[in-house]
Amino acid sequence: MGRAPCCEKMGLKRGPWTPEEDRILVAHIERHGHSNWRALPKQAGLLRCGKSCRLRWINYLRPDIKRGNFTREEEDAIIHLHHMLGNRWSAIATRLPGRTDNEIKNVWHTHLKKRLEPKPSSQAPKRKPKKQQPEAVTLDGPTTLPVSPEQSLSSSTTTTTDYSAASSLENADSFISEEFQIDDIFWSETLAMTMDSSGSPIETGDSFGLDGASAPSTNDDVDFWLKLFMQASDMQTLPQI
DNA sequence: AATGAGGGCAACCGCCAGCCG
DNA sequence: TCGGCTGGCGGTTGCCCTCAT
Structure with a gap:
């Protein structure tokens, strides 16, 4: 070929x-x-x-391109989808109407990846954010990852970076909009909805690493997470994700 | 005011998979 | 079946801008 x-x-x-x-x-x-x-x-x-x-x-x-800063919801969506899909930017982009894979990739590498990295407390950022639109979120601020006890779905596995980052983010004390918090109730309801007919949770596998090479091993896994995320979108009054 | 460092982002590069003759 | 062509994707680069010193 x-x-x-x-x-x-x-x-x-x-x-x-x-x-x-x-x-x-x-x-x-x-x-x-x-x-x-x-x-x-x-x-x-x-x-x-x-x-x-x-x-x-x-x-x-393209006429349907959405310009401007990413909203908090979009950033959270990217974080979550990246956790689900790895570096499959185009797949992530299909879940974020108006956003391109390139844009998402850039945002991930410039903002979100840093946000998820554990920050040494002694090292305060030396520079201010370059620019911020009124509705823009503080890029260095904490995020609200949908972390819950039910993440034991995959926490029994060898997940590394994301969860430690998520927990450190949870400890952050800056302002977090209540509106976009995904709490235990959400997970209880959502996971209940995604039970299979036998009543047992759908097996999610253990391969949701960050490097893309460890993307979900089966389509079922992806479907599960996508379904889950779409339900999350519905339940969280997200405008469009 | 000058300048160097760092960040953001548009664009390029190279590979891969699918289609088609 | 094979090989060429094309679109699509993810990784990377490099320019430009902003900020700190």
Whole structure:
């Protein structure tokens, strides 16, 4: 299975897109669609490779892209979905309408991963957050992970980073919006709903690591967590997750 | 005011899987 | 069945901006 070259390197522009290129790409896609990314730039008169066009469209120009800072709910959703799915950013993105895998990946690496890392108490951040919109959450602040006793579903296993981080986060004393707390009641109800017919909890497996290589071992596991999370979304009055 | 450090994010790179002739 | 082509994905890079000194 030979590998096609990404694009013809010669004569193709790289780097940031100009407003004019954006306009051309959007106009072309609106008129003709994007049935063939490879042929698209030539048809549209763009000196870009098809991959670049696709990326630009998907990550930036698509009309349904939601711009702006991630909300607390979205960040919590990412944390939770990442716990479920690992580094499957596209899968996570499908659960967050308007957000792209690239964006989620960036947010994870720049904000959320740090947030979950245990913070040495003696090391206060030296810099203020770069920018904050009014509705934006404090990126360095604590989060409200849906941690509960029922996480023994997987706590009997060798989960490491997330739970320690979660517990440290739980100990944080900064403001946490009550509205988005997921408490024991939630877990009791949700888990009760996800019992199988025999009344025993669905086996969740033990492979929800962070490295992607240890993603859920079966589709059933993923389905379980996705179902669980969607139910959580319904119950927590989340606007859209 | 200058400058170096660090963070954020758009874009690129390389691999993989599926489709099709 | 095989091999080429394409779209899609995750990892990584590098530029630009902000902040601390």
